[in-house]
Amino acid sequence: xxxxxxxxxxxxxxxxxxxxxxxxxxxxxxxxxxxxxxxxxxxxxxxxxxxxxxxxxxxxxxxxxxxxxxxxxxxxxxxxxxxxxxxxxxxxxxxxxxxxxxxxxxxxxxxxxxxxxxxxxxxxxxxxxxxxxxxxxxxxxxxxxxxxxxxxxxxxxxxxxxxxxxxxxxxxxxxxxxxxxxxxxxxxxxxxxxxxxxxxxxxxxxxxxxxxxxxxxxxxxxxxxxxxxxxxxxxxxxxxxxxxxxxxxxxxxxxxxxxxxxxxxxxxxxxxxxxxxxxxxxxxxxxxxxxxxxxxxxxxxxxxxxxxxxxxxxxxxxxxxxxxxxxxxxxxxxxxxxxxxxxxxxx
Amino acid sequence: xxxxxxxxxxxxxxxxxxxxxxxxxxxxxxxxxxxxxxxxxxxxxxxxxxxxxxxxxxxxxxxxxxxxxxxxxxxxxxxxxxxxxxxxxxxxxxxxxxxxxxxxxxxxxxxxxxxxxxxxxxxxxxxxxxxxxxxxxxxxxxxxxxxxxxxxxxxxxxxxxxxxxxxxxxxxxxxxxxxxxxxxxxxxxxxxxxxxxxxxxxxxxxxxxxxxxxxxxxxxxxxxxxxxxxxxxxxxxxxxxxxxxxxxxxxxxxxxxxxxxxxxxxxxxxxxxxxxxxxxxxxxxxxxxxxxxxxxxxxxxxxxxxxxxxxxxxxxxxxxxxxxxxxxxxxxxxxxxxxxxxxxxxx
DNA sequence: CTGAAAGCGCTTACAG
DNA sequence: CTGAAAGCGCTTACAG
Numbered sequence: 001x002x003x004x005x006x007x008x009x010x011x012x013x014x015x016x017x018x019x020x021x022x023x024x025x026x027x028x029x030x031x032x033x034x035x036x037x038x039x040x041x042x043x044x045x046x047x048x049x050x051x052x053x054x055x056x057x058x059x060x061x062x063x064x065x066x067x068x069x070x071x072x073x074x075x076x077x078x079x080x081x082x083x084x085x086x087x088x089x090x091x092x093x094x095x096x097x098x099x100x101x102x103x104x105x106x107x108x109x110x111x112x113x114x115x116x117x118x119x120x121x122x123x124x125x126x127x128x129x130x131x132x133x134x135x136x137x138x139x140x141x142x143x144x145x146x147x148x149x150x151x152x153x154x155x156x157x158x159x160x161x162x163x164x165x166x167x168x169x170x171x172x173x174x175x176x177x178x179x180x181x182x183x184x185x186x187x188x189x190x191x192x193x194x195x196x197x198x199x200x201x202x203x204x205x206x207x208x209x210x211x212x213x214x215x216x217x218x219x220x221x222x223x224x225x226x227x228x229x230x231x232x233x234x235x236x237x238x239x240x241x242x243x244x245x246x247x248x249x250x251x252x253x254x255x256x257x258x259x260x261x262x263x264x265x266x267x268x269x270x271x272x273x274x275x276x277x278x279x280x281x282x283x284x285x286x287x288x289x290x291x292x293x294x295x296x297x298x299x300x301x302x303x304x305x306x307x308x309x310x311x312x313x314x315x316x317x318x319x320x321x322x323x324x325x326x327x328x329x330x331x332x333x334x335x336x337x338x339x340x341x342x343x344x345x346x347x
Numbered sequence: 348x349x350x351x352x353x354x355x356x357x358x359x360x361x362x363x364x365x366x367x368x369x370x371x372x373x374x375x376x377x378x379x380x381x382x383x384x385x386x387x388x389x390x391x392x393x394x395x396x397x398x399x400x401x402x403x404x405x406x407x408x409x410x411x412x413x414x415x416x417x418x419x420x421x422x423x424x425x426x427x428x429x430x431x432x433x434x435x436x437x438x439x440x441x442x443x444x445x446x447x448x449x450x451x452x453x454x455x456x457x458x459x460x461x462x463x464x465x466x467x468x469x470x471x472x473x474x475x476x477x478x479x480x481x482x483x484x485x486x487x488x489x490x491x492x493x494x495x496x497x498x499x500x501x502x503x504x505x506x507x508x509x510x511x512x513x514x515x516x517x518x519x520x521x522x523x524x525x526x527x528x529x530x531x532x533x534x535x536x537x538x539x540x541x542x543x544x545x546x547x548x549x550x551x552x553x554x555x556x557x558x559x560x561x562x563x564x565x566x567x568x569x570x571x572x573x574x575x576x577x578x579x580x581x582x583x584x585x586x587x588x589x590x591x592x593x594x595x596x597x598x599x600x601x602x603x604x605x606x607x608x609x610x611x612x613x614x615x616x617x618x619x620x621x622x623x624x625x626x627x628x629x630x631x632x633x634x635x636x637x638x639x640x641x642x643x644x645x646x647x648x649x650x651x652x653x654x655x656x657x658x659x660x661x662x663x664x665x666x667x668x669x670x671x672x673x674x675x676x677x678x679x680x681x682x683x684x685x686x687x688x689x690x691x692x693x694x
Numbered sequence: 695c696t697g698a699a700a701g702c703g704c705t706t707a708c709a710g
Numbered sequence: 711c712t713g714a715a716a717g718c719g720c721t722t723a724c725a726g
Contacts, residue, residue, distance in 0.1 A: 060471070062471040062472065062474075062475045063475065064475055064477070065472075065475040065476050065477075066413060066416045066417045066422060066475075066476070066477050067417055069413045070413045070414055070417050075413060077455070077476075085438050085441060085442070086435075086438045086439060086442055087438070088433075088435045088438070090438070091432050091433045091434070091435070091437070091438060092433060094432060094456070094458070095432070095433055095458075098458055103468075103469070103472065106455055106457075106472070106473075106476065107455065107456050107458075108424070108453055108454065108455045108456070109441070109454050109455070109456050110453075111441070111442075111445055111454075121450075122450070124407070124409040125409065125412075125450065125453070126453075127409075128409045128410065128411055128412045128413075129412050129413070129453065130411070130412075130413050232636055232637070232639065232640055260636075263636075263637060263640040264640070266640060266642070267639065267640045270642055288637075289579055289607075289610075290579070290610060290635075290637040290640075290641070292579065292614065293579055293610040293611070293613060293614045293637075293641065294637070294640065294641050294642060295613070295617055295641060295642035295643070296642070
């Protein structure tokens with residue numbers, strides 16, 4: 001009767017090395033490496049495969065990723081560079097990335113101050129980790145050029161930077177136009193636009209597409225250059241300061257570059273006793289989970305955050321594995337979700 | 348006149364090694380290592396320090412972290428293990444960690460399925476990275492035992508597990524009691540509690556403290572074992588199913604283990620045409636950014652997310668640097684924020 | 695199919 | 711103060 005292999009045991013303090021496995025199995029460390037990495041076909045005899053597997057199980061051996069990385073020249077780390085993670089939208093992107101990357105790669109987050117991008121120094125530090133690949137969210141061109149990375153690289157939400165690397169983008173313009181059409185259709189003639197301070201390309205796209213469609217539909221847009229950080233409180237203050245002017249100008253709707261800004265507007269509107277949507281319609285972008293919950297619900301351009309991360313992860317994975325990308329440029333759809341903040345009939 | 352050292356240049360494809368720096372400076376790689384790591388005092392002559400610095404600047408040398416990690420036996424990676432990052436609360440914790448860790452350490456996120464904890468396999472993979480330290484958020488005892496880690500380890504939000512490792516905890520019980528007192532003081536006599544399915548210790552604490560104080564104040568609590576995942580939609584559905592029964596029982600307030608649950612209740616209450624807080628008071632825990640914005644604003648127990656991450660990072664850093672922890676156990680305050688969802692007078 | 699050996703880039707006793 | 715050398719744990723030609 002065969003003995004069932006005992007479950008692997010942790011031996012705190014004693015790191016199990018390939019040499020120990022080799023000794024136990026009576027083979028060389030080269031053979032252990034081959035078996036541990038599944039590169040045995042035609043290279044290791046069945047007997048040795050079995051013996052090594054057994055020894056690995058008994059000792060609880062795991063390939064040391066530092067030694068392995070040094071020998072291979074790359075690590076199993078995928079670095080996700082992003083300017084802002086304090087956004088629920090981003091948490092979903094991360095979830096998508098994790099999902100598509102699987103357990104072969106480890107996700108390392110490179111985050112700097114809100115809205116700031118890492119520069120030369122940070123980039124060096126990142127590359128010193130010998131990452132298997134890089135995922136860069138909402139970069140500017142300068143950053144990508146600083147990066148001048150040679151390894152696998154995929155951009156997320158980087159409209160206009162398709163020449164630098166394979167990218168996964170969001171068709172925010174489509175949703176923006178839908179939003180303009182919706183407001184025009186609801187009878188608004190004069191609206192205001194509240195933008196994000198970070199001059200990320202996606203925000204330019206959102207604004208431009210909205211302004212263009214608004215103009216085409218005969219809506220006037222208050223040009224006030226009102227921009228704030230992506231923060232409820234900051235947006236509330238900015239709106240409070242701008243509202244008297246807007247009100248005099250006859251503004252009946254405010255469109256915000258993100259839902260977070262819109263929450264600030266909703267908050268301030270409540271404080272000011274403004275009825276939404278009767279006296280003021282409010283809309284945003286991102287369709288954060290709370291937009292369905294606020295009262296009134298927030299009309300918003302839905303962006304597929306998790307698919308964005310998942311697709312980017314898939315593309316990167318293909319790149320890392322040396323596969324040809326069928327479509328180096330992907331664009332995911334956006335669409336307008338109408339709720340009570342712009343429409344009395346909706347929730 | 349001295350020539351100003353030229354700014355370092357990226358040479359794509361050409362990795363600059365210590366050997367190259369050594370050759371240029373006319374010293375050994377040992378000396379380069381000493382200089383690059385700032386361990387020169389009393390060990391390297393001033394002249395050599397200057398020469399090496401110059402060569403480093405000219406070549407744009409950065410210590411390869413893989414080689415370095417292998418030689419040292421540890422990497423500069425700090426692993427943050429967490430069961431759920433799709434929570435804005437968690438984004439703040441991460442921000443706090445990043446802030447206190449500074450740029451000497453890289454933050455690697457280890458996330459599994461929502462609510463799930465990594466087990467033996469994942470742990471091995473994590474440890475194979477030779478992390479400088481581990482930060483574990485909201486673990487269960489089983490996980491910590493699986494971990495049986497030898498290196499620096501700090502627990503976050505791990506009440507009851509103080510024996511395993513230095514921890515930073517939140518005094519959620521205090522806020523829970525305040526909440527019970529507030530509701531009792533507002534005249535509620537029968538309330539319901541909606542819990543999270545993940546049996547994390549913090550949720551037990553929240554519930555137990557609330558139930559105890561509620562009992563002490565003469566409020567009856569519906570014992571329905573209503574639990575859902577931390578998801579607005581799931582909470583809405585669960586509430587919809589439970590409400591008829593609760594209503595018959597005379598429930599006038601629902602307390603939720605997280606604000607996210609509470610958003611679901613608010614949402615469903617709106618659909619059902621329930622007036623909040625007149626017919627139903629609602630409250631949660633976490634004080635997410637959107638709780639100040641919803642309409643009515645959500646009464647919530649505020650938990651200091653960013654300080655939680657920051658303190659944990661500080662403690663870990665001390666551990667890594669071999670310093671003695673002045674206070675291995677820290678507890679951060681929670682406090683009730685009363686808003687319109689429980690109080691007509693508030694916003 | 696197999697193993698001895700070189701090499702990945704660095705750090706650290708050690709001898710001088 | 712300095713450098714030659716060993717060693718960290720692994721992978722991969724290479725010779726057999």
